[in-house]
């Protein structure tokens with residue numbers, strides 16, 4: 001029970017991080033009559049453009065974070081990115097605030113070390129072998145233990161920022177420099193992971209709600225430089241792979257607890273399923289569900305966090321998504337070709353409205369359905385190829 005947005009009896013959610021994924025969460029929450037507040041480190045972020053109001057703060061600064069939460073007193077605090085002062089969320093949860101899915105889940109997934117140690121050492125899920133390093137010297141030692149090729153990532157980063165594949169011992173220094181430049185927080189710690197030669201990789205969207213745990217059909221995807229380019233649903237898997245994937249998803253999401261949608265990232269290999277990581281929130285590869293499911297991952301997240309039932313999720317059609325990324329940094333840009341992209345059959349686009357471009361920044365996505373995944377993938381790719389970013 002709650003009143004109208006902006007009234008005394010409204011129900012308020014505060015999103016910490018306001019990118020393209022949060023924008024859709026806000027739209028879904030507003031469809032249920034929720035008051036929405038968007039927070040991020042820069043002005044005019046995508047979700048800010050659709051929220052009732054917004055604030056620009058450094059979310060890694062605990063004092064600024066606490067001040068804005070105490071000022072707004074939201075019913076639900078909804079992290080949308082990893083890089084947040086999660087120790088403050090842990091304190092606020094003890095003081096009675098609700099953090100989605102839980103403050104501990106956001107603390108553990110904020111850095112790769114927390115979630116990796118939980119998955120591998122506490123829960124016994126199969127993962128790539130890993131080590132951590134705090135300096136170039138330690139990195140050389142860690143790469144000697146793991147061997148090459150290996151994947152080196154800042155412990156706090158996302159969308160592949162600061163990530164590289166180190167192919168020979170001579171490449172260690174270059175990987176270190178990439179990690180130091182690309183990490184979100186100025187933290188010199190990196191993870192070194194054994195390179196997994198997977199056959200394919202998937203995201204298993206897993207929803208924990210008052211109705212229990214529900215899984216979406218698996219989403220296959222292709223990543224380049226650690227960031228997703230293309231995704232499709234459903235991804236063909238053997239019965240055994242599905243059983244193993246759902247079991248891993250259940251184990252990790254039960255351990256993290258709370259209500260909400262999780263994106264469980266898994267590698268499918270000849271010798272079984274590997275756990276890679278988990279987002280305690282909607283996943284970029286899951287944008288495809290806006291074209292495929294009766295309830296998108298964003299609608300599912302909104303329902304679950306508000307404590308509403310989810311009686312099932314239906315896949316209505318095979319579908320695919322294909323991203324449009326910028327190739328340079330520019331304060332002003334235009335996007336063209338939307339008419340041509342929308343001329344492709346069974347296709348929609350989402351233009352995120354980010355105020356500036358950056359190298360590799362995701363700016364829009366094409367979403368297509370089809371009779372088959374193959375058809376949908378080819379339509380989404382064609383539609384994305386019609387979209388152009390102009391920089392002058």
Ligand SMILES: Nc1ncnc2c1ncn2[C@@H]1O[C@H](COP(=O)(O)OP(=O)(O)OP(=O)(O)O)[C@@H](O)[C@H]1O
Nearest residue numbers: 128151157158159160161193194195196223226227
């Ligand atoms: N150990 C590994 N072996 C092989 N490939 C890997 C490994 N780790 C990561 N990758 C590849 O890099 C991609 C991105 O890695 P990861 O998900 O850890 O980065 P991320 O920055 O957290 O990305 P996002 O925030 O988009 O999930 C993976 O989806 C996979 O394609």
Ligand SMILES: NCC(=O)N[C@@H]1O[C@H](COP(=O)([O-])[O-])[C@@H](O)[C@H]1O
Nearest residue numbers: 017018019020021022158159284361
């Ligand atoms: N893989 C995580 C992911 O896709 N997160 C999405 O990207 C935004 C940041 O984009 P930006 O770096 O372009 O500002 C985040 O706010 C979230 O919506």
Ligand SMILES: [Mg+2]
Nearest residue numbers: 159265276277
């Ligand atoms: Mg990932």
